[in-house]
Amino acid sequence: MSFFTADLISGLISNFIQFLLILLLAPLSGGIIKKVKALSQKRKGAPVLQMYFDLWKLIRKESVVSDTASWIFKATPYIVFAATAAAAFMVPVTTLVPSAISGDLLLLIYLLALGRFFMCLSALDTGSTFGGMGASREAMISALIEPSLLVSIFTVGLISGTTAVDQMMNTMKAVGVPLLHPVYILCFFAMIIIILAETSRIPVDDPATHLELTMVHEAMILEYSGRQLALMEYSAAIKQLIFLTLLVNLFLPTDQLVSLAGISGAGAAIPAVVIAAALALYILKIILASLVIAITEISTVKFRFFSIPNLAALSFILAFLGFLQYFVLGR
């Protein structure tokens, strides 16, 4: 019984609260991006909270399933949601509170890949042409972007000596301003391209289109409706927030500012004000990152599908150069 110490239980509780925060905030970043895009086109746009309303509406509707669909089609939304939620459980929103479960970044990436694998299967399952096309494109994009994702993660992991997410974030916190360091700035740029590709944003895939020539992610979830569609869209939003959280917490750490201003070594008891300030900074950073993505979406066009390898090669090179700079420079 000594396994369940007070530390473990409080750590679990803080993990759970951070997990709930990610689940709650997930639809918000998509809303911000849509609002900024609408404002740039002189439209009023949907309210920022529109995705919450949409999800609520979809959850109460019944879902229609094709006669030819097998069990994979029905199980996929739950598998995708479970995998994404498990991945969200590993991402610390703030490093001030020590977490009980430190997730491994590789596990996180491949949990998301598991979700994507089942999404591709279910898209093939109903036998519709759009689904098959979307699945093949999605598989190609993910195969192209995976090397650069892994190399950039490994570079940061090599420096911090671990692939546990919270310890990597702690290492970056000790660096201070990582963007003033040649290794991290290259990995940061690589990560931005990776996020655009992974969360199906504009240079790679247009999230707002249903044009058969261009859609990738939308083509895969085209057959879903009702509650299942809600789960799929919600998982996509959570995945986007996971990547944004990784980006801002790894490359723009702000927790050290808060702890410097607040306690500076007061030990175990961390005042609630400090944690609230850290969370406020986190939300601010997420809004900032969403703005960056929105501006990228406004200022670029969608690439031709066969130009995506160029983008992927560029992001791989960014990550690899970062690795090489680490190699040349040493720590």
Add this chain to the structure above:
Amino acid sequence: MDSYFDILSALILLSSFLLVSHKRIKSYIKTFRIQSALIALTAGIMGIDSLIREGSFDILIVCVIIVLLKVIYIPRLLYRTYGTVEYKVEKDFYLNIPLLILICCGLVVFAYFSVSNIGSLDGAHLNLQVVNSFSVILIGFFFMISRKKAIGQMIGFLVIENGIFVTAFFSTHGMPFVVDIGIFIDMITAILIMGVMVTRINEKFESINLDKLKNLKG
């Protein structure tokens, strides 16, 4: 101070990778302009440093010359040359872009293994800066042989020049002023002659694709 130069050298290297990944001549010129602006920034920081420490204006003057010459005048000249030649959509490179980028990546690794064995370069920062800027020279050479059209090859030449300048700059922290001026004069002469050549090639062969120079004109 050194960490700023590290970042700038990494960004200069990155801009030459961007150059390789572009398809169109206008984007080459734009990226060349960005690279030159980064070099001018480097020279500016170094110039202010030397002004404070030694009270010499040399590097600041070099910085101003870079801005005038490489950021404003030469790109404008290239745009004008590009405007006079007939526009044709043609594939400008021999290999596809991901392969080009990966070969350039191999060049950077080669630069690392060849430069890091030089004994007189001590200090990790200097090593990093020289590796990055030496890779810019190699990428410039590679860019030059991988493009078919004359303007692309001119840009390759300019990138080689940028790389040599940056390598010298990082390893010596400012060359003698006369040497810098000599290099700039050489470069601008070369670019003017090349610009005239491109126009003449275009008049004779109705294209600036240098592959077509093999054809006989009766």
